[in-house]
Amino acid sequence: MIEPVLELKGLTKSFGALKVTDGVDLDLRPGEIHALIGPNGAGKSSLIKLVAGELAANSGSIRFDGREINGLDQIARARLGLTRTFQVSSLIPEFSARGNVMLAAQARHRSVFGFVRQVSRDRELTGEAMQALERVGLADRAAVRVSELSHGEKRLLEIAMALAMRPRIFLMDEPMAGLGQEGSSRLIGFLDNLRREAPILLIEHDMDAVFQLADRISVLVAGRIIARGKADEIRTHPEVRAAYLGEDEA
Amino acid sequence: MRDLVTEHRLNIVLALILLGGPLIAHFADEPFLVTLATRATILALAGVGLNIALGLGGLVSFGHAAFFGLGGYAVGILASHHQTYEPLMTWPFTVNGSNQMLVLWLVAVLVSGLAALVIGALSLRTSGVYFIMITLAFAQMLFFFAISWPAYGGEDGLSIYVRNAFPGVNTLRPLDFFLLCYGVLMLVLLAQWRMTGARFGIALQAVRQNEGRVAALGLSPYRIKLAAFVISGMVTGLAGALYVDLNRFVSPSMMSWHLSGEIMVFIILGGVARLFGPVVGACLFVLFEHVFGSFTEHWQFFLGAALLGVVLFARGGFIGLVAGRARHD
Structure with a gap:
């Protein structure tokens, strides 16, 4: 069996009496897309936050590359290569699209304390940023301020920032949200290939x-995993239909 | 890009006005006006310091008078020891006073930077209104310490009688001292301009706008903010050093919360996060003080009205009014 890159065991998080994550076991193997679905309020975003380190788990373990990372904060985990895209676009509003991706590239180089050399003339950063923007089809919008981008463009910019981080794994929280039919199908094609990178x-x-x-x-x-399997198995799983798909298809 | 060019040109014009005014005053034999311009220049430098924390980093420090005062006391104490020929300390090694500005500036910058490191390390664990209050509290602590420490004048302050020396410059002549201060201000502005577009400045501005995003990218917002706070304190400390040489006097009032507020007013009047914002603000402040102060002691009423006007109708301050919205890449 292939060693998983990310492995959660018995992960639990509660806010007071409310258990948002209840003994979750989950792993992510090289080259795969592992989807996490569930009705609203099931605790999907909380689980991503626990993995990314924005929330601290009450108990359980998170292993990344065979190493326990439960004690590490968000910053340290991001440096290890857990890169997250946000459910609601989280960008630097006054920067241009390129400026945002350049910040991500700069973060990948862990370079903060430069005081003289101008970022705008930094071929390394601009090059990496333009490459990432081209891949998501935003190259012609590179100079546009984020606050003037459309919703769909902001979603793609989130992906471009993640690409510039060259992560070990992607944690993607509803990347399709609000993209529309055409945008979604293009992003599906893109993610289909992306799994080979991470x-x-x-x-x-x-x-x-x-x-x-x-x-x-x-x-x-x-907060609990009630079923796991391939697409066909999940589609026909009775508990899943009752809890989730049934509501959608009715 | 049009806005940026306009601001750039505006900055050059402003720099030339600040240089030309005192030159004209000098040749018109109005040394008082030269001194007034020097005062504006030094206060502008204090504002430039705060603008790095407040403007670029969004760190609303209400205690920057502490760094202004520490820079001032560093100069005052060393200069007074130099004048009395008493060493500052003799054990474990002898430290003598100095009257060399270059030495004094270095000490002032180091002292205020160290203080900013300590104050920042503690204060930056909070944010928002708590940060404002805790920086104010630290400044007040230092203010009352200065008042209650009799060795260096306590409440009455400390006179240094003779302006300190700078190689090749007769600092006693008002125009020479002005040009020295002006040179320092321009050098710091040049450095800030470079920094703003460099990796540190970009990261700092990103932290101001979306701290969570920066952390998610794996950069530590705390370290970025702390570094900015230290740089900011150092610049304001350097302004304090110059201020003491201007007045040949240092007193606890340099650390009072009024002064912290005034430095903040410079930035708001001129334009938050704009390179020349504090320069315009400090000049307007000194101008108001001089013009309206000549016929009423309640001149701050007019300053308040101007501040109200800016906050209500011109959020970008003077620079924003003339050059439009700031641009970033």
Whole structure:
């Protein structure tokens, strides 16, 4: 069996009496897209936050590359190569699209204390940024300020920033949200290839996207994994239909 | 890019006005006006310091008078020891006073930078209104310490009688001293301009706008903010050093919260995060003080009205009004 890159065991997080994550076991193997689905409020985003380090788990373990990372903060985990895209675009509003991706490239080089050389003339950073923007099809919008980008363009910019980080794994929280039919299908094609660069833990509401992309699907309901398997197995799983898909298809 | 060019040109014009005014005053035999311009220049430098933390980093420090005062006291104490020929300390090694500005500036910058490191390390664990209050509290602590420490004048302050020396410059002549201060201000502005577009400046501005995003990229917002706070404190400390040489006097009032507020007013009047914002703000402040102060002691009423006008109708301050919105890449 292939060693998983990311492995969660018995991960638990509660806010007071509310258990948002309840003994979750989950792993992510090289080259795969592992989709996490579940109804609203199931705790999907909380789980991503626990993995990324924005929230601290109460108990359980998170192993990355065979190493326990539960004690590390968000910054340290990002440096190890866990790169996250946000459910609601989280960008630097006054920077241009290119400026945002250059910041990500700069972060990958862990370079902060430069005081003289102008970033705008930094061929290394601009080159990496333009490359990432081209891959998501935003190259012609590079100079546009983020606050003037459309919603869909902001979603793609999130992906471009993640690409510039050259991560070991992607944690993607609803990348398709609000992209529209055409945008979604293009992004599906893109993510399909991206898994070869780094595995993706994908939260997505768009079921077509999930069933097309996912090598494995885990279903989260009320903080617990109730089912796991390939697309066909999940589609026909009775508990899943009852808890989740049933509501959608009705 | 049009806005940027306009601001760039505006900055050059402003720099030339600040240089030309005192030159004209000098040749018109108005040394008082030269001194007034020197005062504006030094206060501008204090504002430039705060602008790095407040403007670029969004760190609303209400305690920058502490660094202004520490820079001032560093100069005052060393210069007074130099004048009395008493060493500052004799054990474990002898430290003598100095009257060399270059030495004094270095000490002032180091002292205020160290203080900013300590104050920043503690204060930056908080944010928002707590940060404002804790920086104010630290400044007040130093203010009351200065008042209650009799060795260097306590509440009455400390006179240094003779302006300190700078190689090749007769610092006693008002125009020479002005040009020295002006040169320092321009050099610091040049450095800030470079820094703003370099990796540190970019990261700092990103932290101001979206701290969580910067952390998610694996950069530590805390370290970035702390470095900015230290740089900011150093620049304001250097301004304090010059201020003491201007007045030949240092007192606890340099550390009062009024002064912290005034430095902040320079930035708001001129334009937050704009390179020449504090320069314009400090000049307007000194101008108001001189013009309205000549016929009423309540001149700050007019300053308040101007501040109100800027906050309500011109959020970008003077620079924003003339050059439009700031641009970033």
